[in-house]
Amino acid sequence: MIILLALVAAACQTVKADPDAVSLTRAIYDELRLGQDTSLAAQAPALSGPQATAQFARLRGVIPPGEPHGMKVVGQAVRDIPGRGRAEAVSLEYDYGTARTLFQTRLFRPLGSKDWRVAAFNLRVATPRQLAVNRLAPIGKSPLQYAFLALALSSPLMMIAALVKVLRTPGLTYKWAWAPLCFIGLVGVQQNWATGQTLVVWNSVQFFGFWLSNRGSAFDPWFITATAPVVALLVLGGVIANPPRTAIRATA
Missing domain, CATH: 3.10.450 (Nuclear Transport Factor 2; Chain: A,)
Incomplete structure (x- = not known):
């Protein structure tokens, strides 16, 4: 935060x-x-x-x-x-x-x-009508743009959910190290929200990754940046940061 x-x-x-x-x-x-x-x-x-x-x-x-x-x-x-x-x-x-x-x-x-x-x-x-395409509005976009927006918004939510799971997992050691790893994502993706043009950087490691940027002018489009929350998905799926549970013996 x-x-x-x-x-x-x-x-x-x-x-x-x-x-x-x-x-x-x-x-x-x-x-x-x-x-x-x-x-x-x-x-x-x-x-x-x-x-x-x-x-x-x-x-x-x-x-x-x-x-x-x-x-x-x-x-x-x-x-x-x-x-x-x-x-x-x-x-x-x-x-x-x-x-x-x-x-x-x-x-x-x-x-x-x-x-x-x-x-x-x-x-x-x-005119304002001509500049409307540059606004950050979810109207009149393609299905691929909606899919990318869903990824961009869900990525940080999954990272936060993975952080909560790490902090609440009993018996997990080195929580201080697992916590920042939840915000690591692979592959950087940036999309021009006005035109839908997308740039993918495959060999990229992102921290948090989600971002909105604009140069401050109505003539400039908004850019949405996102990343694949790989570490968060592994944590939520129980693949990593999942200590083995101790078997409970039933008493006679």
Whole structure:
């Protein structure tokens, strides 16, 4: 339980991005949606020219009108390039109520400089109906996805049941060693809940194994991770962690 709580706490941590990189990304998005092409070209000299201006107009045409209701950072990646500087990718998600936009920039800061330069940016727009496929909902899935979900949910339950059996088995020695072994599983399986695509890692040993993950954006699908509770099944079946019973002699 301590390990599980630690994992949940780590998953709930907010994304920490460079404040200057986030500010620049927000400024570029505002300049794009408000039609400030001159300022936008100054921010991204590599994206200037007639073709870039036409592209800006096409992107501006798909952005929902009005001010967004909210914004959050949903992605950030940093990479140091030896002898050159630092590259950073920032993803911001805007909520307009009737639609959401995902604005992503690739920035570069030369070695010794304090200012970020814009290398490229990308825009995605989708309605709540289009994004519904990425929700963690058990509706409209295939039979194989339901079977995998049943395995993912039953696996930790069987591990906990095996732990209870180990702790309550009289005469079992080294219970402190058997207890963590109940949570060992073989073969790691991860499924994209939106598409049903499944990745199987056969030569994998998992501890607990069950996990739900999402990058924090409505544009990203949920992934469900599970493992086969082999040790728990052996314990529950009495194959292992089952001390021999002492025969009881009937008294005359």
